[in-house]
Amino acid sequence: MARKQIELGEAELDVMKTLWDFGPQTVREVLNRLHERGRNVAYTTVMTFLTRLEQKGVVASDKRDTAYVYRPKVSRQSVTLSRIKALVDQLYDGAAAPMLAQLIENQTFTADEISQLRRLIEDLDPKKPE
Amino acid sequence: MARKQIELGEAELDVMKTLWDFGPQTVREVLNRLHERGRNVAYTTVMTFLTRLEQKGVVASDKRDTAYVYRPKVSRQSVTLSRIKALVDQLYDGAAAPMLAQLIENQTFTADEISQLRRLIEDLDPKKPE
DNA sequence: ATCTTCCTACGACAGTGGTAGTAGAGCCGC
DNA sequence: GCGGCTCTACTACCACTGTCGTAGGAAGAT
Structure with a gap:
């Protein structure tokens, strides 16, 4: 019951994505990735994000040389x-x-996607147990 | 570009739901609905929600007798x-x-749902035009 | 007329998320 | 040893959302 759902904001999620996509990184590295994807934030902003994410328990950090390296603790x-x-x-x-x-009704899909989806649906069993 | 996506919070959405489900209502009526669904907020809180929703342009109001009646302006x-x-x-x-x-992979469905989904997928055309 | 009740208007406050600045420590080059 | 550069720590600020309180008007009950 105390299952406090982890809430991540839009920008926080962006940070997580760079960690997922590029592995453990320092603040500066994350900053560069974010800039590449068009999120032009300040260095300290990224620090804030990472600190908050660590408080939320979704990333961890280790000191390497002078700077901390952050890595995701939860999977994408x-x-x-x-x-x-x-x-x-x-x-x-x-x-x-x-x-x-x-x-399904409101999106358009390529033929490939459709056959893929078909396959998925075909394989479904009712109330399949975990 | 100025396409400002309408953001609704969790509680605001709850209010919208009562309007969608039960039609135009006064503050008090919405309040009662919310209480029924387990959201125990104060009268003035509901007022605030409705006022904000009106500012966001997703509900409209008309005065009827003494109280305002609010109705949704956007579809569910x-x-x-x-x-x-x-x-x-x-x-x-x-x-x-x-x-x-x-x-699809991470949910379980009843047999009925599965056949319904199957039907939907069957009917899909690649890149079907609107 | 007064009391009660309902309604609105307006303001307030805390939490969160996005954003950043400043201060101060450690190290590099000269 | 001193000036920079880089990194962390701490603080701050605003907008938004969830939440409510108080004040005051209108209208029916007595």
């Missing part, structure tokens, strides 16, 4: 999934099927 | 869709298929 998958779940809860009271339906 | 669908899109953008850079895949 888990964050992604929990976000999706939060949205499903919010919008559809936890029922994933209607959300899927809406997504 | 549109809000829902734009939220989903925001998430897809955030997590998958706008590619819906991977998100679908992840959802």
Whole structure:
């Protein structure tokens, strides 16, 4: 019950992405990555993000030489999934099927994607146990 | 470019839901609905929500007798869709298929839902025009 | 007329997230 | 040994969101 859902802001998520995509990095390295992706923040801003993320328990740091190196403590998958779940809860009271339906109806897909999705659906078993 | 995405908070969304589900209502009515769904907020809190929602342009109000009646100005669908899109953008850079895949893989569905989804997928045409 | 009740208007406050500045420590080059 | 450069620590600030309180008007109950 005390399961306090980890909330990450948009910018914080961006920082996580660079850690996921490029591995453990120093503040400066993260800063450069962010600039590359068009997020032009100040050095100290990145520090703030990383510190907050560490407080939230989603990254860890070790000192290497003079600077700290930060690394993710949670997987991209888990964050992604929990976000999706939060949205499903919010919008559809936890029922994933209607959300899927809406997504499917309102997006366009390539033929490849469609066959991929078909395969996924074919393989579904009802109430498959974990 | 000036396309300012409408942001609704969790509680604000809850208010919208009562308007969508039960139609135009006064502050008091919304309050009661919220209490029914377990959101125990104060009367003035609901007022604040409705006022803010009106400022955001997603609800409108008319005076009826002594009290204002609030009604939604945007459809549930549109809000829902734009939220989903925001998430897809955030997590998958706008590619819906991977998100679908992840959802499908990590949820369990009833047989009914599965056949419904199957039908949806079957009907998909590649790059189907609007 | 007064009391009670309901409604609105307005202000307030704390928490979070995005953003940054300043101060001070450690090290490098000369 | 001194000036820079880089890094951390700490503080700050604003906007937004969730939450509410108080003040005052209007209108029915007595």
